[in-house]
Amino acid sequence: MSNIMQYLIQLGEEFRDSYKTVDGRIDEVIQSLDLLSMRIAEVERRMNPNLTDEDYKDE
Incomplete structure (x- = not known):
């Protein structure tokens, strides 16, 4: 019985x-996604200079 318990403990670890x-x-992917979102927003601002910051509040 002891061997089974040790095995289960090892599996848990x-x-x-x-x-x-x-x-x-997952944390790395979320950080990359946030960075990409910021870069896309920056590109959109540069391509559409008439847009204001309020246009990006929903993002």
């Missing part, structure tokens, strides 16, 4: 480690 890795990657 491995899962936690992989979850931390995935969570870190």
Whole structure:
């Protein structure tokens, strides 16, 4: 019975480690997405100089 418990504990620890890795990657993707959104908004402002900042409040 002890071996089974050790195995299950090990599986749980491995899962936690992989979850931390995935969570870190998700944070990186969110940061990249935010940066891309800001860059797209900047490009739109440069291409459409008549637009105001209020046009971008919904984003």
